[in-house]
Amino acid sequence: xxxxxxxxxxxxxxxxxxxxxxxxxxxxxxxxxxxxxxxxxxxxxxxxxxxxxxxxxxxxxxxxxxxxxxxxxxxxxxxxxxxxxxxxxxxxxxxxxxxxxxxxxxxxxxxxxxxxxxxxxxxxxxxxxxxxxxxxxxxxxxxxxxxxxxxxxxxxxxxxxxxxxxxxxxxxxxxxxxxxxxxxxxxxxxxxxxxxxxxxxxxxxxxxxxxxxxxxxxxxxxxxxxxxxxxxxxxxxxxxxxxxxxxxxxxxxxxxxxxxxxxxxxxxxxxxxxxxxxxxxxxxxxxxxxxxxxxxxxxxxxxxxxxxxxx
Amino acid sequence: xxxxxxxxxxxxxxxxxxxxxxxxxxxxxxxxxxxxxxxxxxxxxxxxxxxxxxxxxxxxxxxxxxxxxxxxxxxxxxxxxxxxxxxxxxxxxxxxxxxxxxxxxxxxxxxxxxxxxxxxxxxxxxxxxxxxxxxxxxxxxxxxxxxxxxxxxxxxxxxxxxxxxxxxxxxxxxxxxxxxxxxxxxxxxxxxxxxxxxxxxxxxxxxxxxxxxxxxxxxxxxxxxxxxxxxxxxxxxxxxxxxxxxxxxxxxxxxxxxxxxxxxxxxxxxxxxxxxxxxxx
Numbered sequence: 055x056x057x058x059x060x061x062x063x064x065x066x067x068x069x070x071x072x073x074x075x076x077x078x079x080x081x082x083x084x085x086x087x088x089x090x091x092x093x094x095x096x097x098x099x100x101x102x103x104x105x106x107x108x109x110x111x112x113x114x115x116x117x118x119x120x121x122x123x124x125x126x127x128x129x130x131x132x133x134x135x136x137x138x139x140x141x142x143x144x145x146x147x148x149x150x151x152x153x154x155x156x157x158x159x160x161x162x163x164x165x166x167x168x169x170x171x172x173x174x175x176x177x178x179x180x181x182x183x184x185x186x187x188x189x190x191x192x193x194x195x196x197x198x199x200x201x202x203x204x205x206x207x208x209x210x211x212x213x214x215x216x217x218x219x220x221x222x223x224x225x226x227x228x229x230x231x232x233x234x235x236x237x238x239x240x241x242x243x244x245x246x247x248x249x250x251x252x253x254x255x256x257x258x259x260x261x262x263x264x265x266x267x268x269x270x271x272x273x274x275x276x277x278x279x280x281x282x283x284x285x286x287x288x289x290x291x292x293x294x295x296x297x298x299x300x301x302x303x304x305x306x307x308x309x310x311x312x313x314x315x316x317x318x319x320x321x322x323x324x325x326x327x328x329x330x331x332x333x334x335x336x337x338x339x340x341x342x343x344x345x346x347x348x349x350x351x352x353x354x355x356x357x358x359x360x361x362x363x364x365x
Numbered sequence: 366x367x368x369x370x371x372x373x374x375x376x377x378x379x380x381x382x383x384x385x386x387x388x389x390x391x392x393x394x395x396x397x398x399x400x401x402x403x404x405x406x407x408x409x410x411x412x413x414x415x416x417x418x419x420x421x422x423x424x425x426x427x428x429x430x431x432x433x434x435x436x437x438x439x440x441x442x443x444x445x446x447x448x449x450x451x452x453x454x455x456x457x458x459x460x461x462x463x464x465x466x467x468x469x470x471x472x473x474x475x476x477x478x479x480x481x482x483x484x485x486x487x488x489x490x491x492x493x494x495x496x497x498x499x500x501x502x503x504x505x506x507x508x509x510x511x512x513x514x515x516x517x518x519x520x521x522x523x524x525x526x527x528x529x530x531x532x533x534x535x536x537x538x539x540x541x542x543x544x545x546x547x548x549x550x551x552x553x554x555x556x557x558x559x560x561x562x563x564x565x566x567x568x569x570x571x572x573x574x575x576x577x578x579x580x581x582x583x584x585x586x587x588x589x590x591x592x593x594x595x596x597x598x599x600x601x602x603x604x605x606x607x608x609x610x611x612x613x614x615x616x617x618x619x620x621x622x623x624x625x626x627x628x629x630x631x632x633x634x635x636x637x638x639x640x641x642x643x644x645x646x
Binding site: 077079100103105106108110111113114115116117118119120121122123124126141142145146149150151152 | 425429431471472473479480481483484487489490491492493494495496497498499501502504521524525527528531532
C-alpha cells in the first residue's frame, strides 16, 4: 500500500484550495520545508507569508487577517502552534471565534529523531479545552486533503493535525467524502469497538482483521473530528459492543481517549481502555521504532483489546 | 489646527473622561488611570481621524482600531458611546452581569470593536494581520493600535514590530501610551522598556514622539504617519496617567481601582469645571 505523510497532503491541498479560494493567505513560522507549505509557497509566492520563528505573532497575525473576512491557514509544528502559542490561540482566535485554520504538523512521537522537545503529545488536550475549537486529525492522505478543502468552507477556529511519518493511504480517493463531526465505521463488529484517530486508524483495521482470525469481532471507528465529537456513533458502539479501546498518538491524558471516556461514562458506561503515550516524554529515535516502543501499533491495539475483553 | 476643531475635540475629550469615570465608578472596578491617559488620543481617532460610521459599524472600508492595552476598555467604551455606537447611559453597566461592556473589549459584543483584547502583547499582532490583509488586497483602510508602555515588556510586541517592518506595513500606525506607570509601580523600576524610541527605530519603524495631551501635536503626528511610505509608524505619546482628575494624576495606585462615592463626586466636579471653563471661552 502506498504511504504518504499527511503533511505532504496538507501542502498539496493548499495548492488545490487557492484555485477556488483566491483570498487564501498561508502563513508559516520558518518551517515551510517541514510543514510542506513550501509546496504552496513555490506555486503561490504572493499568497505565502513567512513569519519567521515567531509562532505567537503568526497566530495573532492570522487572527487579524481572519477578522477582515479572508481565509487564512497558519502553520507550525504542533508543539509550538498548540503548545507555545496556546494562550494566543485561546484569546486571539478562540475567544473572538475567528476563522483561523491552524495547520499543525509533526504531531506525536512519530516526529522521531528530533526528540521529546518537538514531539507534541499534548495538543489535542490543549485544543479541546478551548470553547468552539474544531479539531481534525486525519488518518491518511485522502482524508487529509479532503479535510483541508472541507474546512475552508467551515467558518470558525479549526486545529488540523498532521504527521511527519508516511502512513498507508487506505481510503479510496474516488469515493471518500469528508463529513465534519462524523465518525467513520470502517468495520463492523459485536465484541468490542476500537476507536482510533490519525496514524493509528490503519493499525486498528489491521488489528480487527487479526482479531477476527482469533474469533473476536471488533468494530473499528475512525474519529477524524475529535471536536465536536460524534457522540451518537460512540454511544451506539458502547451500547452494542459493551467494550471500547481508544487508540491515538497522543498522551492518554486529555486526548481522544479522555473525550470518549467522558461521553461514555456519563451516558452509556462501559469499560474504556486507552492506548496512547503514557504520562511520560518521548525521546529520539526512528519513528517506526518509537511507535513500537510505545506500543502504538497493531500489536499494541490487539493487546489492549484482549485486556478489555478479558482474554 | 483649526481653532473650532481643537475646541470641539478638547470638549469631547472631557466628556470621554466623564464616561470613563462613570463606568469605572459604577463597576466599582476597572482601569481609570490608563484610560484617562489615552482619552485625548482616542477622541482624536474616533471624532476626527478614522473612517468609521456608527450606522455601518461593519463597513468593509472602515479604518480598524485595536486596543492592544485592552484593560483601558473604559476609554474605548466611552468614545464609542459618545460617538453614537452605543447609548452613553450603557457605560454604567461596565463589568456588570449581563452587560455587553465586558471587563476587556470583545469583538462583536458591541458594534465598533474590531478585535478582542486584554491579554497584553496580542493586539498589535492582530493589527499587523489586518494591515497585511488590507495591503495585499489593495484595501484603502488604515489600522490603528494602541499599546501601553508596560505592555512593551511582552516579547510578542517585538515579534510584531519585526513583522510589520519586514512586510512594510505603512497602513499600520501604532501608538505607545508612555505614562510611565504600571500596576506594580514605575515602568523603569519594574522592568524598564527604555529606551523606547530607539527600540522601535532599530526595528525599522518611523518613530514620532509627542505630548499626549495636545491635539495639535496629535494631528501633526497622524498626518506624518499617513504620508509615510514603506514602513509602519509608531507614535510614542508622553502622557499623564489619570490625566484631568487631580488625585489620580501620576499615581500607579490608580491603574486598576475605582473611585469611592466621594472621589467620584470630586472627579466629576473637576471635569465639569474644565468643561464649564471651555464653554465660557
